[in-house]
Amino acid sequence: MNFLKISFSLAVFFILMTGCTKEEKKNIVNDIKLETNAHQSVYFKALEKYFYSNQPDTTLTEYDVWIKRDPSDSLRKGFVWVDNHYRPYNMVYEKGTFYLTIPPKKTTVPYPNNKEDFISSIDWIDTFLKPEGFTELVSKNNAVIKNIEFKGEPCAGIEIKLPKGKDGRETTQTFIINKKNLFPVYAKLVVKDKGITYTNELDFYDVIFDDVNLDGLKERQKRIIASNPLDPEGGESDVAYEERMLHPGVSAPFFEGKYYGTDKTFKLEDHIGKGVILVDFWYTHCPPCVRAMPALSELYTKYKDKGLKIYGLNSVDNQPRSMDNLNKFLKKRKLSYEVILTQPEVDQAYKIKAYPSMYIIDKKGKVSFVEVGYDKEKFKKVIEHIEKLINE
Incomplete structure (x- = not known):
């Protein structure tokens, strides 16, 4: 069947x-x-x-x-083992600790008291x-x-x-x-x-x-952890944050927002199929978010003629008491890409747990790549993935 x-x-x-x-x-x-x-x-x-x-x-x-x-x-009150055949990964709970093993990343993330x-x-x-x-x-x-x-x-x-x-x-x-x-x-x-x-x-x-067969499962767990060692940062590691987010292959949730500066309505669905899309979840008081902006501007300028779209999504500063600060912040920076003001439910739909968080969405509207945080090495992976999608 x-x-x-x-x-x-x-x-x-x-x-x-x-x-x-x-x-x-x-x-x-x-x-x-x-x-x-x-x-x-x-x-x-x-x-x-x-x-x-x-x-x-x-x-x-x-x-x-x-x-x-x-x-x-x-x-x-028990031992639990779950194999997920989509990712693939396996989840094990034993004596108060949840173990998430991710074979493609050769790591196991422990979550105490989960x-x-x-x-x-x-x-x-x-x-x-x-x-x-x-x-x-x-x-x-x-x-x-x-x-x-x-x-x-x-x-x-x-x-x-x-x-x-x-x-x-x-x-x-x-x-x-x-x-x-x-x-x-x-x-x-x-x-x-x-x-x-x-x-x-x-x-x-x-x-x-x-x-x-509990003994058999525990022996299997030992072998898996030997091949996928425990991440010392546990649930606070970048890998852990990424695993809580939407996974590659799922449809990117549609959402609406307002273009910063014009107040015109933005709808993600209007842009699906017209090129590769990168959405960056950020806010003004996030140092790595700010450090990512010049790199994102440079990336958009380089590939916009090949269909790349970059949107900076901000729900944190999208409130009356923060707008003055947001205006001053963006006035000091010449971004080449659009900022979209959104509501918190957009962050929730995309399972955002840390900032900045970036999703690359392919021409079919599927999540293709996920990255949490920003540094030059991480952003190299973002660039490589975008170049791959653009050239397909």
């Missing part, structure tokens, strides 16, 4: 059957907790799909997941280790639970609407639970924020309980 061709459309795969009584809802959630706690380990495959409402493309990623309970672990999701908030990993948390989530948010049929199997559909955030963000989680093994076959996360909807879907398959 080619899982990359699986459709995630709920309309195709399940039919709402009957609503559940209050007692039935309680029983279903309690049964999930009891059945989950009855197993010491689980292995499953997952196929992830995510996209934005203003984006025509989607990204698919396959995962292998191994989970083994460990009551002595105070943070997550509580972040492995795949997404609907990946069921922490739910398997601590099912009481899922029970509480369902109870606190008055989840809608219905008996449904999904791919010909009797299932329970659980929809959880989380409280609206202070910024107006709306989040809904949906789980389709197979009634035979009380494990999800499908999950969906929908986040609505400032007019843009982010959707994340997971298909679960090949589920096997109580057959995880």
